[in-house]
Amino acid sequence: xxxxxxxxxxMLFLACLVGTASCDFLDEVNYSGQSSDxxxxxxxxxxxLVNGVYSQLRNIYNKKDYIxxxxxxxxxxxxxxxxxxxxxxxxxxxxxxxQGEVYGHWKSLYTALKNTNAAIxxxxxxxxxxxxxxxxxxxxxxxxxxxxxxxxxxLILFEIVRNWGQAPLMTSEPQGPEKTAILNQPNEFYDQIxxxxxxxxxxxxxxxxxxxxxxxxxxAAKHLRSLVYLTRGYESFANTDDFKLAFEDAEDLITxxxxxxxxxxRDVHKRSNQLNNEILFSIGYEDAANNNxxxxxxxxxxxxxxxxxxxxxxxxxxNDDATVxxxxxxxxxxxxxxxDERTAVTFMGGLNKEADTSTDGTTNGRxxxxxxxxxxxxxEIGDTVIYFPTPLDENFKYxxxxxxAAKNYTIYNFPQGAPDDFTTLDEYWRLAYQTSNSxxxxxxxxxKFKDNKTYAPTGDQGTSTRDIFIFRLAETxxxxxxxxxxxxxxxxxxxxxxxxxxxxxxxxxxxGTITLDNILDERAIELFGEVSxxxxxxxxxxxxxxxxxxxxxxxxxxxxxxxxLSETTFNSKFNxxxxxxxxxxxxxxxxxxxxxxxx
Numbered sequence: 001x002x003x004x005x006x007x008x009x010x011m012l013f014l015a016c017l018v019g020t021a022s023c024d025f026l027d028e029v030n031y032s033g034q035s036s037d038x039x040x041x042x043x044x045x046x047x048x049l050v051n052g053v054y055s056q057l058r059n060i061y062n063k064k065d066y067i068x069x070x071x072x073x074x075x076x077x078x079x080x081x082x083x084x085x086x087x088x089x090x091x092x093x094x095x096x097x098x099q100g101e102v103y104g105h106w107k108s109l110y111t112a113l114k115n116t117n118a119a120i121x122x123x124x125x126x127x128x129x130x131x132x133x134x135x136x137x138x139x140x141x142x143x144x145x146x147x148x149x150x151x152x153x154x155l156i157l158f159e160i161v162r163n164w165g166q167a168p169l170m171t172s173e174p175q176g177p178e179k180t181a182i183l184n185q186p187n188e189f190y191d192q193i194x195x196x197x198x199x200x201x202x203x204x205x206x207x208x209x210x211x212x213x214x215x216x217x218x219x220a221a222k223h224l225r226s227l228v229y230l231t232r233g234y235e236s237f238a239n240t241d242d243f244k245l246a247f248e249d250a251e252d253l254i255t256x257x258x259x260x261x262x263x264x265x266r267d268v269h270k271r272s273n274q275l276n277n278e279i280l281f282s283i284g285y286e287d288a289a290n291n292n293x294x295x296x297x298x299x300x301x302x303x304x305x306x307x308x309x310x311x312x313x314x315x316x317x318x319n320d321d322a323t324v325x326x327x328x329x330x331x332x333x334x335x336x337x338x339x340d341e342r343t344a345v346t347f348m349g350g351l352n353k354e355a356d357t358s359t360d361g362t363t364n365g366r367x368x369x370x371x372x373x374x375x376x377x378x379x380e381i382g383d384t385v386i387y388f389p390t391p392l393d394e395n396f397k398y399x400x401x402x403x404x405a406a407k408n409y410t411i412y413n414f415p416q417g418a419p420d421d422f423t424t425l426d427e428y429w430r431l432a433y434q435t436s437n438s439x440x441x442x443x444x445x446x447x448k449f450k451d452n453k454t455y456a457p458t459g460d461q462g463t464s465t466r467d468i469f470i471f472r473l474a475e476t477x478x479x480x481x482x483x484x485x486x487x488x489x490x491x492x493x494x495x496x497x498x499x500x501x502x503x504x505x506x507x508x509x510x511x512g513t514i515t516l517d518n519i520l521d522e523r524a525i526e527l528f529g530e531v532s533x534x535x536x537x538x539x540x541x542x543x544x545x546x547x548x549x550x551x552x553x554x555x556x557x558x559x560x561x562x563x564x565l566s567e568t569t570f571n572s573k574f575n576x577x578x579x580x581x582x583x584x585x586x587x588x589x590x591x592x593x594x595x596x597x598x599x
Contacts, residue, residue, distance in 0.1 A: 037125070043137035046126045049119050050145050053152060054214065056112035057283050058293075060159070061468050064323055065104035067299045069163070069577070070532035071324045074543070075550035076524055077533065080302070080322035082553070083439040090554050091565035091574055096581070097599050103580035105163075110170070113156045118173040119149045144204060151200035151216035154193045155224060155470075161189035162231055162535055165576045165596060179588045183579075187237045190228065197225045207258055213275045213284070219257045220281035223471045226250040226479050231539050233486060243486040250480035254496075259473045265341045265504045266351065268474075269359045269448045271466060280471035285464070287453070293463040299323040300446035300529065308386065310371035310379035315454040316364035317372070318464065325441055328426060329419035329550035333524050336391035340505035342525050348447040349392055360452040367393070367444060368409075384409045388444040412442060420549050422556065446529060474500055474526050482519045482540075490514055497522055516540050544570040573598025 039045035060066060071077040072089045079086040087095035123146045129136040153171075160167050169184035169192060200221035207217050226249035233242035253259070262268050262278050274282070285294040298319040304311050305320065313319065334343040344351040345359060352358040352365040369386040371379040379385060387409055389396055397403075399411045415426040428443045451464030477500040484493035493514035501509055501522065510518060523536055537543035544567045547554055554563050565574060578599035584590035 040122050041125045041127055042135040043126070043129075044135070046119075046122070046137060046142070046145065049115075049122065050149060053112070053116050053119050053149060054283075056115055057152070057470075058468075060105075060108045060112055060156075061283060061470065062294060062296070063104070063108060064299070064321075065101040065108065067296075067323050068101045069105055070534050071529065072534075073547060073551070073554070074533040074537055075520075075546040076327060076330045076528065077324035078327050078551050078553045080325050080441055081439050082441060085561050086553070089551070090561070091563050091569075092561045093564060094561060095564075097578035097584075097595055098581045099578070102577050103582045106580050106583060109156055109160055110168075113153065113160075113170055114174055116149050116153045116156060117170060120146055120153065121173045123149075147200045147203035148216040150196040151204070151221040151224070154196040154200070154221070154228075155216075157189055157193050157196075158224065158228055158231075161186050161193070162538070163577045164579060167579070179586075181587050181589065181593065183593055186235065190232050190237075193228055194225065197221050197228070201225065210275050213279075214282060216281065219253060219259060220471050222249050222253050222257070223280050223473075223476050223479075226253065226476065226483075230479055230483055230486075231535075233483075234539055234541065243483045247480055247483035247487065247489075247492070250476050250483065250496075251492075253476050254473070254480065257473075261473060261477075261500070261503055263503070266345050266357065266359065268472070269345055271360050271451060274467045278473045279467075279469055280473060280476075282470055283468040285467055287465055292453075292465045294451070294466045294468065295319070295321075295463050296466065296468060296529070297449040297451055297464055300326075300449065302442050302445060303440055304369055304386070304442075306440065308369075310373055310375045310383070310385045311369060312373045314372040315452070316362060317369065318451060318454045322440065325443055326428075326446065327419075327551050328415045328422075328428065330524065330528070331415050331428065331444070332419040333521055335505060335508065335525075338392060339507055340525070342504045344392060346446060346448050346525075346528050347390070348388070348445045349390055352447065359448055360450040362452040364452075365447060365450060378408070386442065387411045388414070390414050390444065410442075412444075414444075422552050449529065469530055472527070472530065475523075475531060478519060478523055478526065481514065481522075482516070485514055485516060485519060500526065516542065520546070538575055541570075541575075543574065569598070 040049050068088055072079065072086070073091060079089045085092055085094055087099060088101060123142060126142055127136045128139045128142065130139065157169070165186045166183040167189075168181045169188055171192060200216060201218045204216065204218040204221065206219050208215055226246045229242045229246035229249065232238050233246060239245075258277075259280060260277055262276055267273055268276060268278050274284075285291055298321040300323075301318065301320040302322045302325070303320045304317060305313055331347075334340065334346065336343055343349075347367075348365055349367045352360070353363060355361055355363050358365065367388045367390055368384050371381050371383045371385050373379075374381055387407075389399065389411065391414065396414075398413055398416070404411050412427045415428050417424050417426070428441070449466055451466045453465055454463070477496045481493045481496040481500075484490070484496065490513055494510055497514055497518065498509045504526075520536060520540065520542060523531070524533070534543070537546055544565055548563075548565060554565060573596075576596045576599075579593070579595045584593060584595070587593070
């Protein structure tokens with residue numbers, strides 16, 4: 001079973017469990033006259049319930065709410081619009097408990113948690129082959145499915161606790177609407193998470209074959225546990241051995257799991273190679289209807305259709321949304337000498353010249369946009385409309401105004417100077433305005449999420465089949481290195497950061513003392529967009545320092561409302577998300593619960 005193949009059907013079954021409405025679907029299909037409870041007690045029914053839980057992960061990670069909360073307001077990503085205030089990016093007074101993205105992400109997590117708890121609780125009622133050979137489930141398979149759900153529940157609970165701290169700790173299926181709530185403390189969440197992960201690790205196989213790719217495995221659970229230990233290690237309620245345990249889990253996974261780094265970074269992100277031996281846990285998509293709606297690529301592509309003659313929506317560029325924009329630091333933290341392959345894979349560039357080297361399997365998408373529609377007297381289809389010169393170009397140079405005027409297309413120069421130097425008028429992060437919309441940026445797009453297939457390419461509905469990588473072994477190396485830094489074990493810190501780095505940049509390895517800033521730089525290069533940068537900076541207590549240093553818009557936006565972010569306010573407020581006001585207003589005791597500190 002490749003999970004992506006059965007998700008659409010499973011989602012219909014899960015509709016019965018969400019909210020208080022009744023589900024007529026099962027009655028209409030009439031599975032031998034079974035009620036929903038009877039159906040979920042069969043092997044087929046329970047498998048559909050489990051598979052539906054996996055599908056719920058799409059509603060968490062494949063949404064704009066998650067992308068905004070995980071990337072914006074950091075050292076790596078900023079907003080697209082240059083004239084209005086973005087509360088989540090700038091940390092202004094307008095960032096309140098009523099922020100829509102915060103409530104949207106909260107709802108997605110708790111909806112998935114309810115269904116995961118249902119799958120765990122209902123396992124007790126599943127008939128087995130010991131009593132019913134026809135409709136029963138193999139007891140060992142049932143045991144594994146429950147362990148998978150424990151691992152998924154741990155993931156959901158971890159997302160909740162690291163973002164909100166205190167929140168309702170739900171570990172059973174709701175039996176009806178709940179009008180009151182209690183706020184459990186973070187340490188209670190961590191205890192439950194570690195309990196669930198222990199069961200998953202003890203019971204599940206270390207890895208799966210291609211048929212079962214996408215299930216929670218012991219290796220995925222161990223990776224998550226190492227990250228959980230690492231994250232708790234920074235907290236005031238940490239156990240004294242958290243960093244030690246984080247390191248041991250990561251090192252064991254690297255050494256004994258059977259997973260391995262692929263020889264080349266480009267192979268990790270090739271669309272044709274998504275089921276590879278470096279991926280510990282992913283959310284799958286495919287060509288079939290309802291399974292082809294991955295939308296990550298568009299979040300990192302500027303609105304190339306707005307204000308540009310000759311550019312209309314086309315498969316080779318996919319859809320565009322510009323939800324988050326790379327900062328100047330995001331470009332300059334990468335090695336543009338040509339020695340580090342991760343640069344060419346991450347950004348639109350020359351690697352896409354040939355189909356056998358490009359991540360999406362096409363020859364489109366070099367560091368220029370070519371006309372997708374004819375413009376009489378100006379552009380034929382295929383002519384260059386926008387060009388982003390980069391140091392990887394054979395004849396790279398800085399284009400003067402005179403140079404630009406001699407071209408029939410627009411040129412945006414590559415950022416100049418240091419990543420935190422905002423005195424020069426670099427054209428990506430400050431001046432890259434478009435012809436008919438002077439408030440949005442044009443910039444060299446992130447390309448490693450690009451797909452060569454775009455479905456329903458109209459309006460904002462263009463989607464793809466690229467999988468979403470949740471856990472990758474490369475991150476395990478960086479968890480080991482970070483845990484070693486926190487244990488003052490520089491020998492292992494330098495060992496694991498360089499073991500990863502030597503794959504892509506073997507001539508430029510780290511030496512001396514490894515710092516948290518080294519770890520964060522390497523995470524930016526290796527994992528750009530794949531993991532939550534906001535949580536990385538939150539965990540390491542580096543959010544205020546690095547966001548204020550590298551995110552130009554936080555302190556220089558023209559919206560007229562100053563940022564509230566500082567080291568002091570990070571510690572007193574911005575280290576947690578606010579409890580959503582809309583959720584609190586639904587409760588009879590919402591006012592009594594209050595909110596997180598500072599909110």
